[in-house]
Amino acid sequence: SYVLTQSPSVSVAPGKTARITCGGNNIGSKSVHWYQQRPGQAPVVVIYYDSDRPSGIPERFSGSNSGNMATLTISRVEAGDEADYYCQVWDSSRARLVFGGGTKMTVL
Amino acid sequence: EVQLVESGGGLVQPDRSLRLSCAASGFTFDDYAMHWVRQAPGKGLEWVSGITWNSGDIIYADSVKGRFSVSRDNAKNFLYLQMNSLRAEDTAFYYCAKDRELVFAGLDVWGQGTTVIVSS
Numbered sequence: 001s002y003v004l005t006q007s008p009s010v011s012v013a014p015g016k017t018a019r020i021t022c023g024g025n026n027i028g029s030k031s032v033h034w035y036q037q038r039p040g041q042a043p044v045v046v047i048y049y050d051s052d053r054p055s056g057i058p059e060r061f062s063g064s065n066s067g068n069m070a071t072l073t074i075s076r077v078e079a080g081d082e083a084d085y086y087c088q089v090w091d092s093s094r095a096r097l098v099f100g101g102g103t104k105m106t107v108l
Numbered sequence: 109e110v111q112l113v114e115s116g117g118g119l120v121q122p123d124r125s126l127r128l129s130c131a132a133s134g135f136t137f138d139d140y141a142m143h144w145v146r147q148a149p150g151k152g153l154e155w156v157s158g159i160t161w162n163s164g165d166i167i168y169a170d171s172v173k174g175r176f177s178v179s180r181d182n183a184k185n186f187l188y189l190q191m192n193s194l195r196a197e198d199t200a201f202y203y204c205a206k207d208r209e210l211v212f213a214g215l216d217v218w219g220q221g222t223t224v225i226v227s228s
Contacts, residue, residue, distance in 0.1 A: 033214035033215065035153070043203070043218050044218070045214070045216050054216070084152075086153050088153075096169060097145075097212065098155070099152060099154065101152050102152040102153065
């Protein structure tokens with residue numbers, strides 16, 4: 001089955017840039033979606049189709065996808081960005097949605 | 109405002125059944141696929157099931173196949189998840205989520221979730 005691999009955690013100082021990666025076999029051929037889940041809240045999409053940003057999501061959030069790695073980049077990190085982040089793809093070969101294990105981002 | 113409201117969760121004994129409902133509003137329900145996603149306590153997101161706009165394609169995670177059944181009522185704007193033969197490992201927060209397409213792609217709106225606890 002298709003597996004998405006995320007680092008369990010990342011720490012970043014306020015004002016710096018965070019990069020959260022999502023590894024998968026030839027993930028560049030798939031569309032990647034990213035979700036932010038703050039503690040006690042439902043997930044919210046922050047990037048869809050690799051690099052599109054929903055209305056209401058700050059421009060500080062951006063995404064890229066190529067080869068075997070997709071990346072969510074958060075610029076000028078703020079305390080309110082502290083959350084769990086999940087990547088997700090549609091695995092058409094097995095007809096299922098697949099989530100990465102999630103990355104917990106801590107703002108120092 | 110696009111809104112998804114889940115209901116039907118609760119405490120249930122192993123091997124029993126439970127039916128979750130999701131009321132959708134604020135968008136044309138039958139224009140989109142819908143999903144159920146769950147999250148066990150302290151764990152990550154796990155996709156459970158999806159159903160296309162017209163119920164033409166219905167898919168399940170291996171962990172629930174044969175035990176869970178998803179359906180939708182486009183006239184009433186409701187999504188359902190019938191959960192049979194429940195196990196302790198089904199204990200989780202269950203989210204209803206809207207796909208951004210008629211078929212399966214990615215999720216753009218999530219409900220607030222409902223808790224299912226399977227315990228004797």
